[in-house]
Amino acid sequence: MHAVMGGYPMKRSEDATTEFKRDYVDDIKKTVIAFANTSGGTLYIGIDDSGQAVGIGDVDNTLLRVSNAIRDTIKPDVTLFVSYEVQMVDNRHIIKITVQKGTASPYYLANKGIRPQGVYIRQGPSSVPATEATILNMIKNTDGENYEDVRSLQQELTFSEAEKAFSSGKIPFGTSQQKTLKITNADGIYTNLGLLLSDQCRHTIRLAVFEGTTKSVFKDRREFSGSLLKQLNEVYETISHYNRTRAEFDGLYRIDRRDYPVEAIREALLNALVHRDYSFSASTLISIFDDRLEFVSIGGLLKGISHDDIMLGISVTRNENLAHIFYRLTLIEAYGTGMPKIMQSYQGYPVAPLIEITDNAFKITLPNLNSNYGVVKEAAPLYGNELMVVEMLKTNESITRKEVEGKLSLSQAAAVNLLKRLVIRGLIRPVGAGKNTRYIRA
Known part of the structure; x- marks a missing residue:
């Protein structure tokens, strides 16, 4: 084969970084994606599978179709890593498309999403669907370890519950606001934070009501799904249903007292949602016994933070963007006030909340103020x-x-x-x- 214009030699066979196309075909997009996701490469249009130049009849129209397809159907925007050149080989026009390895992999077909049907990589001379493990690894390498900022594998998201919450708070929830709140990234792609607030959120809360003080007999159990904002409201209403009011008399005066301080329930529930580690799929667990109410969420304390620190009100938030949205919606008043509020809500009573922490879990136990089985303050462990x-x-x-x-x-x-x-x-x-x-x- 003769040298192409500009002195660049033409390879005779396809390999991991070279592909030939006789004409424009739709699969060209998959090849560009595979090159951008792997090690880059060069695609020639007007060359047949044997490496012979056959040429292109309408160069300008073909070039326009290719550039439009790459611009409009591949996400994130890959155009900065793609260049085009019309060359002469054996007196025939061909199009040389050079694709560099992109910095925002995985690149994918917009209509297929971030899944094997839409993400391609290069294996030898072929462009093949990436496995889910490969996709997750690319996302991790590109977006980092912070779960909130990572691109969601699911991009077909709706936000009916979030829209209600923002509308109720008279806060705009348009495209620009979603980007500012980091529900979408700079390319308009939904992040995992967006997934958490969406109606398609895959994380759940499991609530169980037990008879007595052990997990022997179920009285009720439910699982809550959907947007975290929806789960928050539904779980709070369910707990409130079981938060009974007991009446006592002080002389002639009747005194009503709930089983659990409302403020303590609210703060413990918000803590379980805002601070849990969503990189794990396990559900948040809430258990209601005759003598206590337990909240167990996945994810221990962040490195460098101790039990004493959180009791002082020091807050290092695992999900900073989620916490910011809850703050904007006035669900939380200020960072670091949750634990002190929970403890203060039991001030003057002979029982106190119990905070237990392991490497991978966080548990808050609220004693029933109207129970004879409550954990006395002296029994709560000291740290x-x-x-x-x-x-x-x-x-x-x-x-x-x-x-x-x-x-x-x-x-x-x-x-x-x-x-x-x-x-x-x-x-x-x-x-x-x-x-x-x-x-x-x-």
């Missing part, structure tokens, strides 16, 4: 500095904030919060006021 303060009071009749600061090497603010937390739990109580305040065992 870190909490335990140190209690130990100090075993050998001292009373302690001051300054003594806690010095003994535990804490700042003034940290010592104040630590002591306040133990007061809320009913483990210590203040004596005196102002600079003369001392703390004794309750």
